[in-house]
Amino acid sequence: MASAKKDWQETPGANTRSIHHGESFASETGTVMPPIFPSATFAHGNSKGFDYTRSGNPNFRILESVLSSVEECNYATVFGSGVSAITAVLSCLKSGDLVLCEENLYGCTVRAFEKVFKKFGIETKWVDFTNLENIQKILDFSPAMIWLESPTNPMLKVIDINEISVVANKRKIPVVVDNTFATPLLQRPLELGATISLSSTTKYINGHSDALGGAVFTDDHEWHERLTFAQKSLGLQPSPFDCWLITRGIKTMPLRISHQVKNALEIAGVINEHKSVAWVRYPFRTDHPDYEIATKQMKAGGAIITLKLKASQQNTYSFCKGLRYFTMAESLGGIESLICHPATMTHASVDHDIRLKLGIDDGLVRLSIGCEDVEDLIDDLQKALDKLK
Ligand SMILES: Cc1ncc(COP(=O)(O)O)c(C=O)c1O
Structure with a gap:
């Protein structure tokens, strides 16, 4: 967990925020690049509060601090892949909940809904969100969550995130935007009113096709707590080495x-x-x-x-x-x-x-x-x- 709004000046530009991470957890060495901390476990009672890598590691924290800074949001939580990040968000739902989904989503997201979470009683309804009538009808379905991508994979439909969020926020329905195609540099779902922005960091954020990762961004403290709980309780955490690679990738x-x-x-x-x-x-x-x-x-x-x-x-x-x-x-x-x-x-x-x-x-x-x-x-x-x- 890292709070960009607390730890960073708001003035630096996107290049600066991508290059400069916060604490390296090895400041006494003067290292410019943070080390990799492969340790699975940490001595009890250490000053930084680490105990076991499934629930936190210096490389997760470094990456989370850069990501929340680039997205300019309160919290970023990292996961082992984009699909792990999706799983973490969906695990916060309960049986009987309905998710109103944009009909054009990444195939593995569709599969997670239809072949995995359906078995646990999570229902889906698929709509075309480029049709304004479907946005106006959102409240009629009483969904527990709204899920979309923009631009979509692979049709590149562009969904009006703000229009959907304005309607959903009337009843505090969380809006989740998979922002993998746009990245925080080109589109800011949270500023447009969404509750959660999500990215496969495997893609543009790392940018070198050599690591898998996912991240969830939010300004909402309760959502952040749910996501860190999912990270450790479902074993969805990334590896320290992949976090290190992604931290390096973000710089460019x-x-x-x-x-x-x-x-x-x-x-x-x-x-x-x-x-x-x-x-x-x-x-x-x-x-x-x-x-x-x-x-x-x-x-x-x-x-x-x-x-x-x-x-x-x-x-x-x-x-x-x-x-x-x-x-x-x-x-x-x-x-x-x-x-x-x-x-x-x-x-x-x-x-x-x-x-x-x-x-x-x-x-x-x-x-x-x-x-x-x-x-x-x-x-x-x-x-x-x-x-x-
Ligand atoms: C839009 C989108 N979301 C999520 C994912 C899943 O990411 P990962 O492969 O890191 O699990 C992908 C992968 O292609 C994607 O295109």
Whole structure:
């Protein structure tokens, strides 16, 4: 746990806050980078209050202090993965609770709801939150929680977080926003009225595809207590080494993201012109259906592009495999560009009819734009598009 509002000046900019962590827990050595504390246990009664790593470790605290500073919120709690962070939040519900969910969520979040938490009596209702009527009807469902992502994975729908929070806050219904695609640098769900902002730190926050992690951000003390309880009681904690890597990764997050965003905007414009591309979706393009909301609540459009190829499943798969600089792989947000074919990868576990209803058909691909030179990425994509039958 760390309180950014107490420990940090509000004046430093995002670069400074990403680079400077608080206490290193080894100040007598003058170390610039904090050490890794792999110890599973700590001597009873030590001055920093550590006892056993499942319920706290210096590397968790260092990472939590940087994360809460970057998000400018009261509390950040770290977990072993984005899915662990999701599990921690859902574990705070009780049997009979209804969660009103945006219908386009990351496949493993859908799976956690439908295949795990349903067994414990947690119900879900799936709605399209880009339809304003569904926002106005929120209170009719009396949900115990509202769950959304924005931009969504993989359709890049942009949901009006403030509009939903205003309605939900009338009855103190917690709004949870999975902010993995945007990061705290481009979008601040808590400032927009949400109760909880959540990120897979595996993605942009770490940025180097070499550690798994998750984090939950809130200004609410009670929620913070519930989350630290979930961290230790369910064994959802990260490893000290992964926290150390993520702390290191964050230092370059603003640099990485600004380069990735610039690359993405340019690439989206170029590939949109290709005859084999049916459409391109990128939140900060004027042809994006939610462009107005995106520019209202985000600082930039992120570095994910979704596009639909005029191609069969087989040919779309071959296109993905044939690229030189885009590795066909799950995940996103690293410095290296990746390509994903949701129908056969991230959303393969989603029921076929539901997948099609969500627009995730066989020609859909998702690009995670990295930090390479934009000319090389464009050249790579254009050559592979030219070959597409
Ligand atoms: C939007 C979103 N949320 C959560 C997760 C889960 O994160 P992790 O893989 O770190 O468990 C992912 C993973 O891709 C994601 O895309």
